[in-house]
Amino acid sequence: MTSNISKDVLMLMLERMWRIRHFELKLTEMYSAGEVGGVHLYIGEEAVAVGACAAMDDNDYIAGNHRSHGHPIAKGANLKKAMAEIFGRIDGYCKGKGGSMHLADFSVGILGESGIVGSSVPVATGAGLASKLEGKNFVSAVFFGDGASNQGACHEAMNLASVWNLPVLFICENNQYAVTTSYKDTVAVEHISDRAQAYNMPGVLVDGQDAIAMYEATAQAVERARNGEGPTLIEALTYRFEDHSLGLEKIRKSEYREDSEIDEWRMRDPLDLLTKSIVDSGTATQAECDAISAAAHAEVEEAADFARNSPFPDESELYKDMFASEMPVV
Amino acid sequence: MTERMFMQALGMGIAEEMRIDPKVFLMGEDVRASVYGAAAGLHDEFGDDRILNTPLSENGFFGAAVGAAAVGMRPVVETLTSFMWVGMDQLVSQAAKMRYMFGGQATLPVVYRAVMYYGGGSAAHHSDRSYPVFMNIGGLKVVTPGTAADAKGLMKTAIRDNDPVIMFEDGTLLPTRGEVPDDPDFTVPFGVANILREGTDVTVVAIAGSVPHAVAAADEMAAEGVSVEVLDPRTLVPLDKDAILNSVGKTGRLVVADPAAKVCSAASEIMSIVGEEAFWDLQAPMQKAASKQVHIPFSPSLEKLVYPTKYSIVESIKKTMG
Ligand SMILES: Cc1ncc(C[n+]2csc(CCOP(=O)(O)OP(=O)(O)O)c2C)c(N)n1
Ligand SMILES: [Mg+2]
Numbered sequence: 001m002t003s004n005i006s007k008d009v010l011m012l013m014l015e016r017m018w019r020i021r022h023f024e025l026k027l028t029e030m031y032s033a034g035e036v037g038g039v040h041l042y043i044g045e046e047a048v049a050v051g052a053c054a055a056m057d058d059n060d061y062i063a064g065n066h067r068s069h070g071h072p073i074a075k076g077a078n079l080k081k082a083m084a085e086i087f088g089r090i091d092g093y094c095k096g097k098g099g100s101m102h103l104a105d106f107s108v109g110i111l112g113e114s115g116i117v118g119s120s121v122p123v124a125t126g127a128g129l130a131s132k133l134e135g136k137n138f139v140s141a142v143f144f145g146d147g148a149s150n151q152g153a154c155h156e157a158m159n160l161a162s163v164w165n166l167p168v169l170f171i172c173e174n175n176q177y178a179v180t181t182s183y184k185d186t187v188a189v190e191h192i193s194d195r196a197q198a199y200n201m202p203g204v205l206v207d208g209q210d211a212i213a214m215y216e217a218t219a220q221a222v223e224r225a226r227n228g229e230g231p232t233l234i235e236a237l238t239y240r241f242e243d244h245s246l247g248l249e250k251i252r253k254s255e256y257r258e259d260s261e262i263d264e265w266r267m268r269d270p271l272d273l274l275t276k277s278i279v280d281s282g283t284a285t286q287a288e289c290d291a292i293s294a295a296a297h298a299e300v301e302e303a304a305d306f307a308r309n310s311p312f313p314d315e316s317e318l319y320k321d322m323f324a325s326e327m328p329v330v
Numbered sequence: 331m332t333e334r335m336f337m338q339a340l341g342m343g344i345a346e347e348m349r350i351d352p353k354v355f356l357m358g359e360d361v362r363a364s365v366y367g368a369a370a371g372l373h374d375e376f377g378d379d380r381i382l383n384t385p386l387s388e389n390g391f392f393g394a395a396v397g398a399a400a401v402g403m404r405p406v407v408e409t410l411t412s413f414m415w416v417g418m419d420q421l422v423s424q425a426a427k428m429r430y431m432f433g434g435q436a437t438l439p440v441v442y443r444a445v446m447y448y449g450g451g452s453a454a455h456h457s458d459r460s461y462p463v464f465m466n467i468g469g470l471k472v473v474t475p476g477t478a479a480d481a482k483g484l485m486k487t488a489i490r491d492n493d494p495v496i497m498f499e500d501g502t503l504l505p506t507r508g509e510v511p512d513d514p515d516f517t518v519p520f521g522v523a524n525i526l527r528e529g530t531d532v533t534v535v536a537i538a539g540s541v542p543h544a545v546a547a548a549d550e551m552a553a554e555g556v557s558v559e560v561l562d563p564r565t566l567v568p569l570d571k572d573a574i575l576n577s578v579g580k581t582g583r584l585v586v587a588d589p590a591a592k593v594c595s596a597a598s599e600i601m602s603i604v605g606e607e608a609f610w611d612l613q614a615p616m617q618k619a620a621s622k623q624v625h626i627p628f629s630p631s632l633e634k635l636v637y638p639t640k641y642s643i644v645e646s647i648k649k650t651m652g
Binding site (some may be wrong): 028085089094095096097098099101102114115116117119147148150151152154157178179180182185186189248251256312313314315317318319322330 | 362450451452624629633
């Protein structure tokens with residue numbers, strides 16, 4: 001089912017998904033080597049952000065959460081700056097002040113990742129409000145988890161976006177767990193997308209392993225939003241292949257997920273699925289797809305070298321950026 | 331007495347009180363798996379009914395604890411300091427104010443356990459040391475254990491206390507060890523400071539994670555012939571004013587070591603009390619060894635500049651010695 005989507009878009013999606021995958025495999029390697037601290041991996045969920053961002057333009061906005069590398073890379077973030085940020089270096093996106101959980105690149109519409117669960121949902125809603133107030137045509141999307149969907153801020157923002165008819169996409173990455181807690185124990189409805197009814201907006205349940213399905217669902221929501229028809233709640237059913245975060249491996253021992261469940265989801269690796277669609281439809285050859293992966297891998301290696309060689313911020317940076325203009329140090 | 335980790339001591343305090351009083355229950359995110367460590371083993375012992383995994387809804391379950399307490403339960407709520415901002419309405423508008431607003435009708439024996447991580451490269455969203463904010467609210471007891479024994483003893487007192495209590499569990503102390511009484515009747519009263527080192531030249535009041543740094547600073551100064559008294563107030567609300575004033579009366583010099591940001595910190599309040607009530611005892615300007623007034627930067631090269639350390643405390647002590 002790749003007929004409606006151009007080869008360019010398909011190959012772009014594949015490229016960005018490989019960038020995320022290689023980026024995080026590299027982080028895993030560097031974490032083991034003690035080069036970087038604990039981070040939350042998006043491995044297994046790449047199709048969600050990539051499918052969604054491919055259906056948006058550069059001047060559309062996104063905001064995200066603690067599982068923080070996939071969203072910006074999907075939106076076109078620079079791998080070198082992202083990697084340098086995770087290394088806490090001056091050439092990072094936030095001059096080393098934010099780290100892994102707070103990647104942001106306002107220049108390509110990435111309003112930032114948030115460590116506080118649910119906290120960026122109202123922020124993205126506000127970007128949508130600005131679009132409407134200024135009569136602009138951009139949309140705003142927020143990625144948040146099944147856990148976050150239970151935050152008051154999330155409910156409040158969705159209602160607000162609906163009553164004000166804002167061009168906002170609420171994209172819930174339902175990877176089925178918040179740390180060790182299954183959404184089945186914390187969400188009272190069967191599907192998080194069912195909640196859309198209560199906000200009087202469309203709620204769409206999408207296979208989050210399928211980049212093409214994500215692209216199509218998002219493209220529809222974007223079109224509605226640009227036409228002034230208001231927000232959409234998209235629930236992407238997905239799975240995190242790894243532990244909640246590198247550094248919290250001990251939680252694995254609590255056996256909150258069956259190994260068989262993990263294995264079953266790993267069989268539906270979003271990269272394999274997209275590659276297969278591309279190859280089976282004759283859009284591109286396996287060799288072309290492999291070349292994309294290899295190029296992404298090389299880019300990631302370059303980014304890692306760049307990050308390692310970037311200096312740490314020096315003392316003069318400490319108080320900078322607290323306020324818009326310099327203030328006396330107290 | 332058994333040597334235990336601070337983190338274990340917290341868990342022991344909770345477990346002992348849960349054995350004594352069936353009205354005590356624990357709730358929080360992933361508490362059954364004990365993600366933050368102190369709740370290890372509690373789910374096995376007390377089961378689903380008394381160890382509740384909550385949805386990610388801090389405002390909701392912080393407030394549910396208030397309601398459950400209002401009708402007779404004794405909830406213990408686990409969270410991180412940085413997630414308290416999400417539940418702030420319930421903490422401030424309900425937990426702190428209900429008793430007073432309702433003319434004393436509401437009794438709210440809730441304990442909010444706020445794990446306070448900082449210093450480990452977690453950046454601005456996960457590094458808050460927010461106890462001074464809660465000192466300012468009123469109606470909330472604010473507890474900052476500095477040793478493993480106090481972690482257990484103060485936890486037990488907090489659970490038995492009839493007011494809302496926030497236990498700030500300093501992440502830098504969680505792995506530290508100390509002698510902890512095994513006696514289930516052992517408690518540590520609120521409002522009584524702990525003198526960790528007696529001294530005659532300078533008083534260092536040290537809060538939470540600053541306690542071991544202050545002790546190390548005192549040891550270093552002793553080698554230089556300066557006698558430092560180290561005092562841990564252990565609870566900031568209520569605050570053992572008398573112990574602080576007595577100590578300053580003896581030494582004539584005060585340093586306050588406080589991991590919170592320096593503006594309107596616990597140190598600010600303690601120094602203002604000493605300024606108002608013991609000014610004539612002072613032989614030198616008081617010194618504040620608190621965190622810099624800045625959000626916590628991710629990069630280790632910047633984060634290491636922020637918090638008080640043994641070195642900054644030593645420097646402050648030297649300043650008071652002229
Ligand atoms: C307000 C708040 N509460 C708790 C946490 C701790 N925490 C970090 S991630 C997480 C789970 C989030 O689950 P979900 O929203 O489903 O995202 P996922 O990690 O599954 O991608 C929790 C509880 C937090 N960061 N912020
Ligand atoms: Mg989740």
